Amino acid sequence: MPQIIAAAAAPNKTVTSDNIKSVYSKLRTAKAPVFKGIEGLAINQRQQMNGLELLARVEDKTVPLVFFDPQYRTVLDKQAYGNEGARQKHRASLPQMPEDIIAEFLSEIERVLTPQGHLMLWVDKFIVCSGLESLMAGTELNLVDMVTWNKKRIGMGYRTRRTAEYLVIFQKSPVRAKGVWCLHNIPDVWDEKITDRSHSHSKPVELQKQLIEAVTNPGDLVIDPAAGSFSVMAAAMAQGRRFLGCDLLG
Numbered sequence: 001m002p003q004i005i006a007a008a009a010a011p012n013k014t015v016t017s018d019n020i021k022s023v024y025s026k027l028r029t030a031k032a033p034v035f036k037g038i039e040g041l042a043i044n045q046r047q048q049m050n051g052l053e054l055l056a057r058v059e060d061k062t063v064p065l066v067f068f069d070p071q072y073r074t075v076l077d078k079q080a081y082g083n084e085g086a087r088q089k090h091r092a093s094l095p096q097m098p099e100d101i102i103a104e105f106l107s108e109i110e111r112v113l114t115p116q117g118h119l120m121l122w123v124d125k126f127i128v129c130s131g132l133e134s135l136m137a138g139t140e141l142n143l144v145d146m147v148t149w150n151k152k153r154i155g156m157g158y159r160t161r162r163t164a165e166y167l168v169i170f171q172k173s174p175v176r177a178k179g180v181w182c183l184h185n186i187p188d189v190w191d192e193k194i195t196d197r198s199h200s201h202s203k204p205v206e207l208q209k210q211l212i213e214a215v216t217n218p219g220d221l222v223i224d225p226a227a228g229s230f231s232v233m234a235a236a237m238a239q240g241r242r243f244l245g246c247d248l249l250g
């Protein structure tokens, strides 16, 4: 029996797992080159180094998935609310990334991604609203999706109070979902409360686990060059993938 996925926009037509076969596939046929390790870089471990130096040592077109969560300078500027609480102080003390450094990271990420590989880029509402074009101008990565993360915790804000962050998903050409993205039950609004409060920008491990499973195979390499609390490492290891990443602060 075909499973009913959703009511279709066209009247009297229901979308089932049979009649959407041509678009969705649970089978991943995409394969990344076997990762043989990089001398001097540790796998599945926290490392203290500059993410650009780490990326520079990774070969072209070898990585199926990179997460990137920059320490946006512009966001801090916008957040200069005069709120001098302990968390704001901790945030302000993290190494900032000016736009030209973020552009360098993005260009290196594009270089190391396999064809059809994915970049999961965390942004906040200022970036969503002002547009991603200038941020992504130096790359040819294709915008393919976005997930809104409901942090289930009320944050700051002069007007509305922030509870969401956004994960924008890019794919390196050729753009394709079938055979590449194999999990089709991830909602694009994701509720997850963080329990690890050791880093002020920790991202949701459960969501990252699902995304890793969707676009990589067991044993594949997942990179996070600005890893913060290393939430991507926890997610990648839980899914049986290999993690390579670092943070300037270790």
Ligand SMILES: C[S@@+](CC[C@H](N)C(=O)[O-])C[C@H]1O[C@@H](n2cnc3c(N)ncnc32)[C@H](O)[C@@H]1O
Pocket (backbone or CB within 6 Å): 049, 050, 051, 052, 069, 070, 071, 094, 095, 096, 097, 199, 201, 202, 203, 204, 225, 226, 227, 228, 229, 230, 231, 232, 246, 247, 248, 249
């Ligand atoms: C937004 S946080 C990342 C949070 C992370 N996604 C998590 O789940 O915990 C950004 C991190 O980038 C780090 N950082 C800034 N510049 C860096 C650089 N050049 N290389 C590596 N890490 C850097 C900061 O120390 C900070 O921990």
